Amino acid sequence: MKQSRLLIQTLRETPRDADVVSQQLMIRAGMIQKAAAGIYSYLPLAYRSIRKFEEIVREELARDGCQELLMPSVLPAELWQESGRWTFYGDELLRFCDRKAKAEIAERRGRGETPDERSFYNFCLGPTHEEVITDIVRKNVRSYKQLPMNLFQIQTKFRDERRPRFGLMRGREFTMKDGYSFHVDDPDADREYWAMFNAYKRIFGRLGVKFRPVEADSGAIGGSFTHEFHVLAGSGEDAILSCDACEYTSNIEKTEAPALPFAYAQEAVLPLKPSHFATPGVIAMEDQARAFKDAEHDGLPPDHASKFYLLDVTSRIQDEVVGESTQRIGLVIRADHEPNFVKLRNLLGAEAVELTAIEVAEEMAGAKSGFIGPVELNVPIYVDRSLEGAFNLTCGANRTDYHHFGFKPDRDLKQFQGFHDLRMAQEGDTCPRCGKGRYQAFRGIEVGQVFKLGTKYSKSMGCTFLDDQGREHPMVMGCYGIGITRTVAAAIEQNYDADGILWPWPIAPYQIHLLNLDPGNAEVATVADRVERELEAAGFEVLHDDREGLSPGAKFKDADLLGFPLRLMVGSKGLKDGVVELRDRRTKAVVKFKPEGAVAEVAAARNRILEALEAAGGR
């Protein structure tokens, strides 16, 4: 491919509204162009990478017998109403109505009514396709003999994110591989889950990026367990903790935090009263203990301070589709720990856990923020297990400028609900799985997820089969997603340097950047054209920078920015010595050889790159 014919405009300067590396580099390299917030066009170079990754996905899924199909992206409301998600999915679901519904609205307006347009929305853009696939399968599969079945598509999705950002990493429109499997029973769904887990390891392994499969939160409803696949990158939005001794790797939302023995068990257990002590202005939780003074104490260790959260818990009556209820509860954890509301939500089987509005909390407690405490409040209170056996703690006294001392949660709380794992695990915590290792922290970009759905959709939508006894059962489902466009962006987040992108070989738009450094020189042009043909005949993908009127320096800069793995330079200076030069974009290593040796040398360089890739790949 001649670069003079390629649709591309590289930019020397970083566009102002690009804030993450992958977005900056992709825009500067002329790969993507923004059409609206979170909505991008993929220009030829980017689309080549995307298609290459799609092909890797297709090949690996085919090995497990998955079938590809393509569902609509505009979905009828009825299906979503059937599953209940029309009501519950929220504003990320972009809803609208077609001409029939609009005519109905107009007619009612003509009759002087003021209809609520939203109630006439009868379509949405698909953010995910459980409803559609379930509808397809229930209409086409009736017998256990047809199961299991694993179907997938690669398609443009739309989620109306409250805040799209980070270019392709969190767009509103994006390309996703979404797969769904259907099974006669749980064990078979489990088998498929692990088959897909292994397929994903192959897929991301072939991609040539560092990644980790990570145990993750499966949400309050739905699956029993789930893994996310993360591309490791410092800019990742997710925190991951990984044991340095065993295999346990998990999203911090889910990571088990070890119980911690109370380190002061030998101290005398004091009563809560007389426990008021003046702490004017002491709001930061970490300062609470340090500020404490009485006859025997002048400051306390930070793990003597507790902090308290008042929370609104929302529950849903799932099968009835409508109805929500809210309950107020409390959470007590050590002041130097972080609360984990996801764990609390799962413990309660709730839909959502949110902080109670500060004004409401202050009114309930009768104290300013910073002095609100659990003792006097008559709500169910859950306590992190790091406080099991703890006493002589401080806590807010529900009186502005006062804290209690001598707090012992299981003794002093009116509605004590027990000790549970409710805090965020931290780097350095002992791994509770093996008891030996310690947690190491990583940042990751979630690019894939395997999820056991169970019978949530098959039950609500009547997707059933007949077993060999003629009895009807709901199918057991699994779902498996890969963010295609996000993965390509994540690969860049992980692989770049000051000069530009460092494409992993398997998804580089082109593998070879052939630079003609003297396009005006007929001999150089002849050699460059011949090398291009030979490399392409040997199966390599070559972008030939044949542009005239550009200095070699300008071509080098562009080549670094585009970041194809190998750069082959043909110029009059080299040809004077009878050589062309091959440069590895990542290592900057250069080899010189006669033009006739190009195919062999490029093949050798490719093999080196692929070997290094294999060695550095995911676990």
Place this chain on the structure above:
RNA sequence: CGGGGCGUGGCUCAGCCUGGUAGAGCGCUCGGUUCGGGACCGAGAGGUCGGAGGUUCGAAUCCUCUCGCCCCGACCA
């Protein structure tokens, strides 16, 4: 949703405070000289200053509304 910021040629930005004929660099076109890490000279093309309304003799500039885009936040009771 809350808070902040920004909209001026394709890109990065100046001009706005203090109203008076719309600018620079990069990129693009043409001519010439160059040619191994973003060359130089000369000549050009390209902008309803996001949009609407208002104030004014006169608005990119002041006022009002609106749209778009970006960031921060949804955190410590």
